[in-house]
Amino acid sequence: MRTVREKFQVARFTLLIVMPFLMLGWSSKTSWALPTNKQLTIGISSEFETLNATIAQTAAALYIYDLAGRTLTSINADWQWHCHLCKVMPSFDNGLVKIVEKKGEKKLVAQWEIIKDARWGDGTPVTAYDMQLAWEVGKSANVVTGEKEQYEQVEAFIIDPKNPKKFTIVYDRPRYDYYEFATFYLLPNHIERPIWEKTKNSLGAYEKQTAYSSNPTNPGLYHGPYVIKEVKLGSHVVLERNPYFYGKPAKIDKIIVRIIRNTQALEANLLSGTIDMVGELGITFDQALALEKRIEKDRKLQNRFQIKYRQGMVYEHIDLNLNNPILKDIRVRRALVYAVDREKLVQALFAGKQPVAMHNTHPLDPYYTSDVMKYPYDPKKAAQLLDAAGWKLGKNKMREKAGQPLSLTLMTTAENKTRELVQVFLQNEWKKVGIEIKLKNEPPRVFLGETLTKRKFPAMAMYANISSPGNLPDSILHSKSIPTKENGYSGQNFSGYRNRATDAAFDKVRTEFDPSKRKALMKIVQQEYTKNLPVIPLYYRAQLAVIPANLKGFRITGHQFDSAQAAEDWYLQ
Amino acid sequence: MTAYIIRRLLQTVIVLFALSFITYGLMGLMPGDPLDIACAANPRCTPENLDLMKKQLGLDRPIYERYGKWIFAFVQGDLGYSRTYRQPVTTILLPRLLNTMILGATVILVSLLIAIPIGVLTSLKANSKFDYIVNFFAFSGISAPSFWLGLMLIIVFSVFFKWLPAGGVETIGVEATQGTWAYLLDRAKYLVLPTATLASLTIAGWIRYTRASMLETMRLDFIRTARAKGLAWHHVVTRHGLRNALLPVVTVVALEFPRIASGAVITETVFSYQGVGKLMFDSIIGNDFNVAMCSFIITACMVLVMNLVADICYAYLDPRISFK
Numbered sequence: 066m067r068t069v070r071e072k073f074q075v076a077r078f079t080l081l082i083v084m085p086f087l088m089l090g091w092s093s094k095t096s097w098a099l100p101t102n103k104q105l106t107i108g109i110s111s112e113f114e115t116l117n118a119t120i121a122q123t124a125a126a127l128y129i130y131d132l133a134g135r136t137l138t139s140i141n142a143d144w145q146w147h148c149h150l151c152k153v154m155p156s157f158d159n160g161l162v163k164i165v166e167k168k169g170e171k172k173l174v175a176q177w178e179i180i181k182d183a184r185w186g187d188g189t190p191v192t193a194y195d196m197q198l199a200w201e202v203g204k205s206a207n208v209v210t211g212e213k214e215q216y217e218q219v220e221a222f223i224i225d226p227k228n229p230k231k232f233t234i235v236y237d238r239p240r241y242d243y244y245e246f247a248t249f250y251l252l253p254n255h256i257e258r259p260i261w262e263k264t265k266n267s268l269g270a271y272e273k274q275t276a277y278s279s280n281p282t283n284p285g286l287y288h289g290p291y292v293i294k295e296v297k298l299g300s301h302v303v304l305e306r307n308p309y310f311y312g313k314p315a316k317i318d319k320i321i322v323r324i325i326r327n328t329q330a331l332e333a334n335l336l337s338g339t340i341d342m343v344g345e346l347g348i349t350f351d352q353a354l355a356l357e358k359r360i361e362k363d364r365k366l367q368n369r370f371q372i373k374y375r376q377g378m379v380y381e382h383i384d385l386n387l388n389n390p391i392l393k394d395i396r397v398r399r400a401l402v403y404a405v406d407r408e409k410l411v412q413a414l415f416a417g418k419q420p421v422a423m424h425n426t427h428p429l430d431p432y433y434t435s436d437v438m439k440y441p442y443d444p445k446k447a448a449q450l451l452d453a454a455g456w457k458l459g460k461n462k463m464r465e466k467a468g469q470p471l472s473l474t475l476m477t478t479a480e481n482k483t484r485e486l487v488q489v490f491l492q493n494e495w496k497k498v499g500i501e502i503k504l505k506n507e508p509p510r511v512f513l514g515e516t517l518t519k520r521k522f523p524a525m526a527m528y529a530n531i532s533s534p535g536n537l538p539d540s541i542l543h544s545k546s547i548p549t550k551e552n553g554y555s556g557q558n559f560s561g562y563r564n565r566a567t568d569a570a571f572d573k574v575r576t577e578f579d580p581s582k583r584k585a586l587m588k589i590v591q592q593e594y595t596k597n598l599p600v601i602p603l604y605y606r607a608q609l610a611v612i613p614a615n616l617k618g619f620r621i622t623g624h625q626f627d628s629a630q631a632a633e634d635w636y637l638q
Numbered sequence: 639m640t641a642y643i644i645r646r647l648l649q650t651v652i653v654l655f656a657l658s659f660i661t662y663g664l665m666g667l668m669p670g671d672p673l674d675i676a677c678a679a680n681p682r683c684t685p686e687n688l689d690l691m692k693k694q695l696g697l698d699r700p701i702y703e704r705y706g707k708w709i710f711a712f713v714q715g716d717l718g719y720s721r722t723y724r725q726p727v728t729t730i731l732l733p734r735l736l737n738t739m740i741l742g743a744t745v746i747l748v749s750l751l752i753a754i755p756i757g758v759l760t761s762l763k764a765n766s767k768f769d770y771i772v773n774f775f776a777f778s779g780i781s782a783p784s785f786w787l788g789l790m791l792i793i794v795f796s797v798f799f800k801w802l803p804a805g806g807v808e809t810i811g812v813e814a815t816q817g818t819w820a821y822l823l824d825r826a827k828y829l830v831l832p833t834a835t836l837a838s839l840t841i842a843g844w845i846r847y848t849r850a851s852m853l854e855t856m857r858l859d860f861i862r863t864a865r866a867k868g869l870a871w872h873h874v875v876t877r878h879g880l881r882n883a884l885l886p887v888v889t890v891v892a893l894e895f896p897r898i899a900s901g902a903v904i905t906e907t908v909f910s911y912q913g914v915g916k917l918m919f920d921s922i923i924g925n926d927f928n929v930a931m932c933s934f935i936i937t938a939c940m941v942l943v944m945n946l947v948a949d950i951c952y953a954y955l956d957p958r959i960s961f962k
Binding site (some may be wrong): 112114116119120206211213214264268269272273278295297298299300301303321323324325327329330333334336337338345475510511513514515520553557608 | 686687723724730800912
């Protein structure tokens with residue numbers, strides 16, 4: 066029996082715990098002012114590094130850069146390649162692209178022109194010299210960049226002596242993707258050229274002296290709808306409208322990007338009004354679903370926020386290690402897919418907002434085909450396939466063959482709540498057909514940087530691939546991309562998938578200019594993929610953002626190039 | 639005394655050298671590399687590109703060679719560049735270190751001002767209602783996880799009452815547009831919640847230490863003698879009791895500062911406070927050797943120096959302690 070004093074203490078303690086939640090509920094009923102076009106504060110949960118986009122590698126740095134800079138071409142929210150800084154997209158039809166022969170080798174030549182009104186934030190015109198400098202910096206072995214291929218594909222860069230806005234690019238070989246310059250960021254020649262000339266012969270020297278690091282608020286470094294006014298590493302960036310922007314002027318005067326690393330704190334900051342919105346680099350999917358439920362129930366919150374979702378190019382899947390003796394058998398691999406009700410999985414965990422994946426190519430991708438082998442939920446068929454493979458049900462309702470249990474290890478990144486929930490769901494599904502699943506998770510650094518890259522996972526590895534529309538997945542499916550000790554563990558074909566038809570299709574597709582023929586080649590890849598199942602497709606992840614209820618013109622892209630690249634379209638009603 | 643301090647400082651240098659070698663080696667032995675992860679996340683990053691990046695950053699060299707280069711540059715005052723931020727280490731580290739110092743000093747000061755008097759009072763009124771109430775809150779403070787407490791404080795004081803900012807170090811633009819006092823006041827506002835979160839733990843612990851130490855001291859013969867001599871009660875408590883009881887507390891307090899400086903990762907993350915704790919954690923995970931090693935050296939220095947300070951404080955509090 067508790068004494069009155071103990072009861073009082075328990076009641077007091079309970080009140081202390083419950084009170085903040087009651088207050089939280091009450092707080093949502095207090096009045097809040099919506100942001101205006103004077104200022105919009107965006108919260109992100111990732112840190113940024115340098116704002117020199119040529120050498121930046123973090124998603125946060127590129128997100129901020131997209132508010133202040135533009136590339137020659139990019140992919141828009143409709144998943145179409147379009148001109149940002151170029152006047153016209155060169156093509157064979159308009160005569161600006163042709164294939165020439167030089168010293169017995171075929172080369173592709175494209176003529177480009179930069180928009181006449183394009184200027185840097187200090188009024189200096191954007192010219193081909195800025196593009197040329199970016200090319201020189203990007204391809205240099207003394208500069209660390211996330212990808213070299215886009216610079217190395219340019220064999221010669223010729224500027225029109227009469228018009229510095231016009232230039233010709235000679236590509237190393239005929240290639241259909243000659244217009245893909247979405248990560249080819251221009252560098253202001255009038256500011257960065259002297260720095261580059263001084264540092265180009267020394268390894269790592271340019272990164273240390275670039276004006277983006279030493280003087281990041283120089284308006285001459287930016288030519289997007291905004292210029293950067295204040296930078297505090299690890300804290301925030303302040304951007305103001307660029308008066309020299311060549312496009313339609315931005316409608317919001319000032320944008321502040323604040324970093325709040327903890328996603329729970331990010332949500333609390335959003336509710337407290339410290340930030341107005343959370344962009345794509347923000348809260349987790351399960352947080353968004355919980356917040357959406359709160360918004361649905363609370364009219365005041367409905368007046369403050371809206372949550373935007375868009376299916377994206379992030380493909381969540383399980384790589385099967387094809388060196389595993391159990392998984393070498395295609396019947397077992399197929400049984401694994403048939404045994405899982407993936408539709409139920411996405412409904413139960415993601416309210417249907419992240420759709421089931423048929424294969425690695427997203428339905429909105431130009432190469433997508435549904436004419437492939439399908440695996441609807443069919444536990445009976447799974448059981449038949451396992452029986453046929455010799456895995457019979459034992460006394461404990463688990464399968465075994467020659468005294469060995471059908472047991473597989475499923476690995477993924479630790480501390481990822483969503484993946485852990487998916488793991489448990491899959492474990493239960495596979496248990497129903499007699500497959501034992503052992504769960505083993507590792508910190509992302511170990512799992513993605515060691516276990517996966519060196520193919521050390523014994524059976525199954527769950528993670529995601531990020532892609533962009535029309536991207537060719539040869540680095541993850543071509544047999545040349547299987548990481549081995551001999552090739553220094555290069556390549557991302559972690560399953561160890563070898564398929565002649567797939568390899569042949571990839572070998573042809575890079576130099577195929579006819580889109581319909583490219584699509585036919587990629588159809589072979591997808592058909593072989595679903596037939597041979599080196600991977601268990603799970604779902605396509607969605608991108609999400611929590612934005613003010615009065616923010617218009619905001620569109621989530623769903624691919625790797627974020628919504629900020631159309632920030633001039635945003636306005637607050 | 640001077641010889642003692644010089645001897646201790648020399649020992650500190652040797653310890654730092656040994657610790658830096660071990661730490662550098664352990665970081666190098668960690669499996670995986672963030673570059674691999676970054677490349678895997680970029681559909682256009684080729685294996686050749688990845689190899690080139692590793693070569694450019696010197697990651698293809700043996701760990702002892704890399705350590706040799708680093709220590710040689712470090713003793714010459716060249717702290718190097720951050721691999722993650724592409725900025726000089728000093729540019730990244732110094733503002734954050736200053737923020738951490740401010741937070742740490744505030745937490746220590748607030749904790750001392752609250753914990754010592756309450757600890758003394760609870761020992762003098764042991765087993766009273768006041769003692770029970772303080773004990774209840776002390777145990778609550780020790781038990782409450784800092785991430786939970788931090789979020790609750792944000793919800794109550796930022797979301798509900800809107801009295802205090804939910805996170806950050808200062809209001810954006812306050813330095814440029816307003817005067818020094820307004821700036822200091824603004825900084826103080828941003829310190830309240832992280833200080834409350836961190837201090838709740840230290841206050842609770844220190845109250846318990848002070849109480850236990852005082853209870854033990856107040857039972858000793860010299861206290862009885864002081865009282866028998868007719869000394870005023872408050873003199874007995876402060877000059878005789880507290881001075882002796884503070885000896886073990888001094889060690890705890892001295893070692894708390896480097897703990898806050900290096901270990902307030904969770905509180906800094908929840909409040910988006912730009913301190914050195916989170917930076918150190920990220921730099922270790924991100925294989926950002928220059929930043930990690932500098933942060934580590936600073937933290938190790940703090941531990942060693944604060945130990946020295948504690949020893950010097952002993953001599954002040956108890957002249958019987960010899961430095962020989």
